[in-house]
Amino acid sequence: MLVLRAHHLLCIQGYEGNGYSSEFTKNMDRVVTTLSDNTYVKIVMTVDDICEKCPHKLENDTCKSQEKVFEFDLKILNELKLIVNRTYLYKDILNSIRENLSYEKFQKICGSCQWFRYGYCKNGIFKSF
Template sequence: MIKIRPHHINCIYFYKGLGYSEKFIKEMDKIVGLLKSEENVDVKLVNCCDDICENCPNKLQGEICLTKDKVNMLDKLTLREYGLQINSIYSFSYIEENIYRNYSKEKFKKICKDCEWYKNGTCM
């Protein structure tokens, strides 16, 4: 099972091998690769630092994120837009079938308009 923050559902969808550092990219490649290659991988939505955050330079000592207010808002918007629940477990195939296949630019913009990755055009 992979633990992810809800907003990382969007990051995984648009992931292109870019990131904060070589270490971050390497570990993100592993996570995205696992999700896309293994059938029925379970994803638990958490409201704290997750498996993707482990190598992020914004993760401070412990489970504290330097940009916690921003990511908390992104998480909240993602949960609302996709009808998901925190601490729930979903198969990644559910996310692909019910979120990725129903992708909407408008919905995505509602969620991510204040994220620096969205603003610089990475997520298009």
């Protein structure tokens, strides 16, 4: 089972091997390659398996941008109709993304993210729509 922050559900959709550091990228590669339709994913609003190697992770297991990512998480939970601390099959999460997320909603939620301008997430999320 993987543990993922709600907003990371969107980040991983367009992941292309770029990240904050080589250590972060290796960890992200591991998380992304672990995911399959039948992978169980626990949704959290705290540090997760991706945050483990992030340079923004603080010693007290919070994020340097905690307020910002907390807001991202809340918005994603609401839009995807997911419940924090619940475990889902990854294929059900993907279905929820397809059914509930429009580009306009995505833009409102993620527009202030530093990675938004690169279009990775957008391309990954909306490539099959």
